[in-house]
Amino acid sequence: MTEKPVALIVLAAGQGSRMQSDLPKVLHRLGGVPLVGHALATGRLLEPEAVIVVAGHGAEAVGKAVAKLDPEARIALQEEQLGTAHAVRQALPLLDGFEGRVIVLYGDTPFIGEETLANLASHAADVVVLGFEAADPGRYGRLVTGPEGLERIVEYKDADAVIRAIRLVNSGVLAADAALLREFLPRIGNRNAAGEYYLTDIPELARAAGHRVEVVTCDEAETLGINTRAELAQAEAAFQARARARALEDGVTLSDPATVWFALDTCIGRDAVIGQNVVFGPGVTVESGAEILPFCHLEGCHVSAGATVGPFARLRPGAELGGDVHVGNFVEIKNSVLDEGVKVGHLTYLGDAHxxxxxxxxxxxxxxxxxxxxxxxxxxxPHAFIGSDTMLVAPVRVGARAMTGSGSVITEDVPDDALALGRAKQVTKPGLATRLMQALRQKKGN
Known part of the structure; x- marks a missing residue:
């Protein structure tokens, strides 16, 4: 996608103490997946040669989550959190031999878009800083630009009134050639109040050495970082609003958009109909023309064209519904394949089945x-008929066109075209119901 090869470094080492949680901040979920998954998913659109995630607090848990989200990503450990430049230095050994553009992202900043990343990756400058025009610049570092690009980054505490009036601020995201990072990262010092090594020193060092340093801008909404539970809730609301708008633009009918919840990777075809109060977990594909009725929960499943699901149905990971399948109310499907035209009307559990x-x-x-x-x-x-209230004790096979009687417990294979009955013989005692109830009432009265 770009002239230079690209590598990603995703910083995900912080504890996130303001989240008031034992869970590493980047593992809190947004759109059904950990925060860090958003940066990884968008970054992968650039087809990078390498993806490095820098982990620190809760590194083992972060590593396990990253392995599921992006199996090709590698983990660099930052045992002490000594600043952003220090974090990037921990990742560089995993990029030995890489000569191209390195983009540094943050695991708690989920909304930076594909176009923005492409601009960072393809820009001709040696160092590119991502900035945005802030509605309220607050205590952000200001980006001071001139005819030759970015002149310097000035932290709020070091800025005078003129600098503080600048609304172009630093997002923290940076792109630079790998060779330049190897040259200048060791020169960054920690003479500051926090005693940390800051990546924001790179532009100044690069400009002083005669390199070209520029700014790429994006919408402020893309740079939203998550530091508190309140910000996480705001981010979820923003994510869902975008996902709903995108679904409607793609030709999906949402009966009550505000009540439908999407995951990061939800894929729905045009002319599908989604009822109110439907929740999509990760890994769901709904093909064109399918209908999901109200109050359903779907995760890790595939629904083919013409199928109907719900209301009040649950599709769990591994559920594969063929064309024109009907899954009705209070049905749960897990790790099962339902071929074309299967009907499962109500009150049923199908797990590990075909x-x-x-x-x-x-x-x-x-x-x-x-x-x-x-x-x-x-x-x-195919074409079997399973009677109501049948218990199928696996492993077991019911043949083509076979039937089971209602109330049967099936423990042995049923051949094609056969009828299987596996229930106890009915015994009827005339008058016993009345006498039994009279006896119970008398006992209660005593």
Whole structure:
């Protein structure tokens, strides 16, 4: 995508004490995924040669989360949090031999967009700082620019009234050639009130050495950082508003947009219909023309064209619904494939199963997939009919066009075209119900 190869360094070492949490700040969820996942997802759009995440506080947990989000990303450990320049220095050894543009992002700044990152990656300057025009510049560092680009970054505490009047401020995001970072990072000192090594010293050192230093700007909303629970809630609201607007623009019908919640990677095709109070967890694809009725929760699943889900249904990870499948109210599907035309009307659990095309699953059916130690699969052939209240004790197979009687407990395979009955023989005692109730009432009266 760019002339120079790109590498990403994502800073994710901070504790985030203002979150009042034992969880590392970058692992708090936004749009269904950890905060750091947003930076990783957007950065991957640049097709970088390397992605390095700098972890510190809760490094083990951060590493595990990053491995799930981006298996190719590598972890650099910052044992002591001594500033942003110090953090980048911990990542550089993992970029040995890389000669290209390095973009430094922050794991708690989730909204920087693809276009902005592309501008940072492709800019001709040796160092590029991301800035924005702040509605309220507050205590941000000011970016002082001139005819030759960025002249210096002035921290608020060091600025006079003229500098403080500048509204162009520093986001903290920076892009620079790898060779330049290797040259100048060791020269940064920590003579400041915090005793830390700041990445913001790079532009000044580079300009003094004759390098070109410029500013790329973005909308202020892209630079929103998360430091508190309140800011996390505000970010969630902003994320959901954008996701809803994008879905509507893409031709998705949202019956009540404000009540639909998306995850970062939710993918919905045009002409799909989403009812009110639907929640999408990570990893959901809904194809064009499918309908999700109100009060459903979906995660890690795929819904094919023409399928209907809900109301009050739950699709868990591994659920694969074929075309024209119907999953009704109070149905839960987990790690199961439902082929085209399957109908599961209500009050059913299907876990670790494969259901053949056009099969009907009666109300109250349960695949008993867990024996207390391991999970086992249930296989049901095409055009089968599973009677209401059937317990399918896995591992078990029900053949094509086979049937089970209502109330059956099926523990053995059922051949194609067979009827299986696995229930106790009914015994009827005339008059016993009345006598039993009379006896119970008398006992209660005593």
């Amino acid at each position: 259901i053949g095309e056009a099969t009907n699953i009666g109300a109250g059916t349960i695949t008993c997939n867990y024996d207390g130690v391991g999970k086992h699969r249930t296989e049901i052939g």
